[in-house]
Amino acid sequence: MTHRFSLSNHSHRRYNALTGEWVLVSPHRTKRPWQGQIEKSEIFVQSSYDPECYLCPGNMRVNGEKNEEYNSTYVFANDFAALNLKTPEESSADPLFNMKSEQGESRVVCFSPDHSKTLPLLSIKEMSCLIDTWQEQCLELGRIWQWVQVFENKGSLMGCSNPHPHGQIWAQNQLPTLVQRKQKSQLLYLLENDRNLLEDYTTRELANGERVVVHNTDWLVVVPFWAAWPFETLVLPKFSIQRITDLHPHQKISLADILQQITTRYDNLFEISCPYSMGWHGAPYDEKPHPEWTVHASFFPPLLRSSTVRKFMVGYEMMAEPQRDLTPEQAAEQLRALSTTHYLKR
Numbered sequence: 512m513t514h515r516f517s518l519s520n521h522s523h524r525r526y527n528a529l530t531g532e533w534v535l536v537s538p539h540r541t542k543r544p545w546q547g548q549i550e551k552s553e554i555f556v557q558s559s560y561d562p563e564c565y566l567c568p569g570n571m572r573v574n575g576e577k578n579e580e581y582n583s584t585y586v587f588a589n590d591f592a593a594l595n596l597k598t599p600e601e602s603s604a605d606p607l608f609n610m611k612s613e614q615g616e617s618r619v620v621c622f623s624p625d626h627s628k629t630l631p632l633l634s635i636k637e638m639s640c641l642i643d644t645w646q647e648q649c650l651e652l653g654r655i656w657q658w659v660q661v662f663e664n665k666g667s668l669m670g671c672s673n674p675h676p677h678g679q680i681w682a683q684n685q686l687p688t689l690v691q692r693k694q695k696s697q698l699l700y701l702l703e704n705d706r707n708l709l710e711d712y713t714t715r716e717l718a719n720g721e722r723v724v725v726h727n728t729d730w731l732v733v734v735p736f737w738a739a740w741p742f743e744t745l746v747l748p749k750f751s752i753q754r755i756t757d758l759h760p761h762q763k764i765s766l767a768d769i770l771q772q773i774t775t776r777y778d779n780l781f782e783i784s785c786p787y788s789m790g791w792h793g794a795p796y797d798e799k800p801h802p803e804w805t806v807h808a809s810f811f812p813p814l815l816r817s818s819t820v821r822k823f824m825v826g827y828e829m830m831a832e833p834q835r836d837l838t839p840e841q842a843a844e845q846l847r848a849l850s851t852t853h854y855l856k857r
């Protein structure tokens with residue numbers, strides 16, 4: 512070991528300016544042998560329609576309701592909703608048993624009628640349609656609820672129960688923990704610097720370039736400086752915007768392009784249908800201006816070294832804080848080098 516510190520060789524902790532958490536980076540550990548669990552590779556669904564699928568057009572869902580013969584995106588109320596409109600009011604301020612009942616709505620968003628079309632396989636037009644749907648849903652639910660969480664859980668490795676490309680939307684009034692943390696950090700940064708945290712971060716990452724995976728006229732994708740998951744990415748706007756509902760039509764087209772580019776790279780990384788969780792965070796729908804916020808999306812793929820070796824957030828991570836071996840700069844370099852043509856189309 513040399514005496515001069517280097518980010519790519521020596522252990523260090525990095526601060527997540529958005530959440531206020533730290534991550535331990537141990538770059539020299541990338542070479543350790545792996546004799547642990549080998550996952551099953553996520554394989555591509557071949558057929559456009561599956562008669563057994565609860566989400567395909569015209570099919571019956573578990574509760575007996577029939578899906579429409581939809582031909583674009585399709586939204587329905589989750590039959591097993593995590594948040595319900597009719598939950599009774601209840602709360603306790605006991606410091607050791609603090610609780611508050613939570614009302615809300617849970618919806619499922621089918622991305623396409625085609626059972627096999629994951630995000631990277633959607634055309635720009637189809638992806639734009641999905642962004643329109645996210646916007647419409649946030650607009651509608653944001654009139655009722657303060658928080659609208661748009662997310663996608665993809666692949667059995669992430670606990671996704673159905674391969675039909677779909678995401679979910681949960682709406683509620685209390686701000687979830689992670690959102691509260693991000694709000695606090697962004698507000699503090701604005702108060703201390705009179706500037707927007709993620710706007711400054713975007714400018715700095717673009718100038719540095721080391722963690723940039725891809726960018727276009729309106730959007731930037733980086734492996735954030737503080738990434739905890741090996742190939743985690745952050746999708747950032749290059750313009751001021753607080754909520755997904757404020758996107759202009761041309762910004763949706765460029766967003767469709769950037770989402771296609773990043774998800775294609777993920778599939779090309781290990782040449783599988785890459786599992787991940789992704790979602791959007793922006794200002795709450797509380798009718799306040801929120802100049803501290805910048806809307807952004809995060810992708811969290813669980814894979815580490817190959818299509819079959821995943822990153823486990825266990826042991827030290829559960830007892831102390833997240834830890835990673837591969838540096839964010841190395842991960843960005845790998846993702847950057849990949850083709851933007853999907854390997855199935857080559």
Ligand code: H2U
Binds near residue numbers: 574589591592671
């Ligand atoms: P996941 O694949 O991430 O589990 O999401 C699928 C969702 O679809 C899940 O929340 C809902 C489940 O409750 N669902 C229905 O609402 N109706 C069905 O008939 C099947 C699945």
